[in-house]
Amino acid sequence: MSNITSLFATRLYHAKLSALGAALDTDEFEKSCYAIAQDDEAGQDWCEDNGYPGYTSYASLSDLPWRFPIFADLVKVLDAHVAGFAEDLQFDLGDKTLQLEDIWINILPEGGIHTGHIHPHSVISGTTYVAMPDGASAIKFEDPRLAMMMAAPTRTKDARDELRTFFYAKPAVGDVLLWESWLRHEVPMNMAEDDRVSVSFNYAWG
Template identity: 75%
Template sequence: MSDIKSLFATRLYRAALSEQGDPIDTNELEASCYSIAEDDEAGQQWCEENGYPGYTSYASLTDLGWRFPIFADLIAVLDRHVQAFARDLEFDLGDRALKLEDIWINILPEGGTHGSHIHPHSVISGTTYVAMPEGASALKLEDPRLPMMMAAPTRQKGAREELRSFVYVAPKPGEVLLWESWLRHEVPMNLSEEDRISVSFNYSWG
């Protein structure tokens, strides 16, 4: 009898923030994101110079947990989610823990995109979603084996999710997604007239 099994799994963690702590008020978090974006002149300048649509604090701020208490609360919850994901991945961390390396705000307006990329110096990356209006783009995840499939045919329409070349995940506000940092991902064009708001982060080892 044939034995067919899946090997080398790519894991994706999805959960409500409230599963690992007190609920985070997404309305307060949204207001904090806009307040920081309005005051962050260095971040605004970086976005303009680099052609980044909307706003990101990635290149300008490293202290969100200090600026607003709600970000400190968020980080505490994210720490627990990352610990849960690390257990699922069966990492042997030894005496070194996974620690928050950086955390940043993303405000993507109508028509904005964020091209395909990875986070090469981290172990676990992720995003928690603050505002996902109708029409806002889902997160697009790419099969990491894709560059090696030089002569492979395309998958059938409706193929099992684990066999698809790309998977789209549309989270709700108050949810968090986690993945290993080598997993290539992107944000397609935001087709909503309203902003798509998220907070992204990286965790490193040691």
């Protein structure tokens, strides 16, 4: 009798922000993101200089929770979600905890993409979703073993999620996704006429 098990699992956490804290006012959250983008000239310049579609505060603002109370409220809720995910991952954190390292806004217009990347030097990364209009792109995760699969056939169309080479997660407004920071991911082209707005973040150990 055969015994087939799954090894080296890659975990993806998907939940409503409000599951572990007070619900945030999504309208206020979205307005805050646009107000920050409008005032952040350094971020606008960085996006233009680097050919970045839309806007991100990644390279310009490192203190959003200090500047805006709604981001401080967000971090309190994210802390609870990240702690739960770390427990599921069975991390031995010793006498330290996972702490927010950075948090930033992404405003992706029609036709914009975020190419494949990882988040070095962090433990857990994630995104929460502020605006996801019809046609807005999902987030695409890549099997971390892909580079070693040079002779493997493709998977069937109905393959189980854990066996797919790529997995597309389609979040809704108010959702939070968490994953280990080494997991390569990207945002395919936004096919919606309206902006796709999200807030991404990294947590580090210590």
